[in-house]
Amino acid sequence: MRSFWRAVPLSIQHVFAMFGSTVLVPYMTGLDAGSALIASGVGTLVFHAITRGKVPTYLGSSFAFIAPLALYVGKYHSPAEAAAGLVSVAVVYALVALLVTRLGFARVRRFIPPVVVGPVVSVIGLSLAGTAVTNMAAVHWDAAIVSLAAAIAASLVGPRQLRVVPLLVGILVGYIYAYARGLVDLHPVASAPILSLPHFVLPHFTGSVVLAMAPIALVTMVEDLGHMFVLNEITGRDVTKDPGFSSVLWGNGAATFLSALVGGPAQTTYAENLGVLAITRQYSARIIQGAAVVAIILGLFGKVGALIHTIPVPVMGGISILLFGMIAAMGIRHVIEERVDLTNMKNLIVAGVIFIVGVGYPNNGVALATLAGLVIYWVLPDVSRKPV
Structure with missing residues (x-):
């Protein structure tokens, strides 16, 4: 029982990390936020069951599908078609999973060198910098x-009990400060419903929605791969093998x-929660x-979710700076540990292109940067020239 109560605040930290992004997608597309929270919780539990609890990551709402979801839910008012599109995405995942099983991931992994992995890991954190700084902290x-x-003080100089929950400490201290500043609005809590059930949807398939959404699965798979590389760096264990x-x-x-069946968006592994792992080492x-x-409970009980939603944006912005910065630093550590020679011109070009494409492209930048890095690495000749 004691271990249970010790784990509760650690779990709550992960909820805070994923909450903003998970509910932002339904806000932007017209889907129900409660359904999205329930979908993320159920999806994460199913993911852990399939991976046998060996991949400690959280799944939340994917940003890659915002455009088609907004079109079919917001403009066409057809959540049934949107659900069908997400089912087609799941089918693509299944087909590629079968292909990877048949070929063997080791064969695929040989085509992904460390000079690509390290910068891609860094880009996952850096690509979120604008959100953390400009849209939130500022x-x-x-x-x-x-x-x-x-959060930094709790992580570095706090007592042992606080060093494992630095993000929760940062949020609580920031919330108290923001409340004193008059930045907290508790009115939405009073008006929120006590109980909120998910919006169950029966998919309605059309050729257009399948073509609009199914190919995007390939983009999120590349992001998944990048997140697994991050997880490998954090835990010191290769989850792509086991x-x-x-x-x-x-x-x-x-x-x-x-x-899709409960009216939620597409699910994907979350970089935000990988940052929590890096900081807490739990x-x-x-x-x-x-x-x-906890996410499922929040989705079912509207007032609890509304209370968490009263956390001011800048408070989460300060926490996000630390989260995303840790991920970016993990990529640099990978380059150092793998002894990537950045005096080699080809390696320098690969890393440079990955950084600029990944940070500069607003949507799906991580996936495009990964693809660009791989193409350049395998197409360019290695003349072993030093940069001038």
Whole structure:
């Protein structure tokens, strides 16, 4: 029982990390936020069941599908077609998982060198920098700085009990400060419903929605691969070997399939929660599963979710700076540990293109940067010239 109560705050940290992005997608597309939370929780539990609890990551709403979901849900008012599109995405995941199982991931992995992996891991964090700084922290820098400083202090100089929950400490301190500043609005809590059930949907298939959404699965798979590389760096264990990348694909596809049936968006592994793992160094899958259960409860009880939603944006902005920065630093560490020679002109070009494409492209930049890096690496000759 004591271990249970110790795990609760660790799980809550993961909920705070994923909450903003998970509910932002339904907000932008017209889907129900409660259904999205329930879908993320159920999807994460299913993912963990398929990967046998060996991949400690959280699944939340994917941003890659915002455009087609907004079209079919928001403009055409056809959530049944949107659900059909997500089912087709799950089918693509299943087909690629079968292909990876047949070929063997080791054969695929040989085509992904460290000079591509390291910068891609960094880009996953850097591509979120604008969101953390411009869209969140810059709203009220003082609240963001208080939250960030509290989280850093708890992580470095706090007592042992606080060093495992630095993000929660930062959020609580930032929330108290923001409340004193008059930045917290509690009115939405009073008007929120007590109980909120998911919006179950029966998919309606059309050729147009399948063509619009199914190919995007290939983009999110590349992002999944990048996230697994991040997870490998954080935990020191290669999850692409055990339980295997095919299991990750099966899990993500199954989560997206179930999400479609309850009126949620596509599911994907979350970089935000990988940042939590990097900071806390608590890799137990039970903690992530606890966060999934909390997400389901939040989706069912509207007032609880509304209370969390009162956390001011700049408070989460300060926390996000730390989260995303840790991910970016993990990529640099990978380059150093793999002894990538950046005095080699070809390696320098590969890394440079990945950074600029990944950070500069607003949508799906990580996937495009990965593809660009791989193409350049395998097409350019290695003349072993040093940069001038």
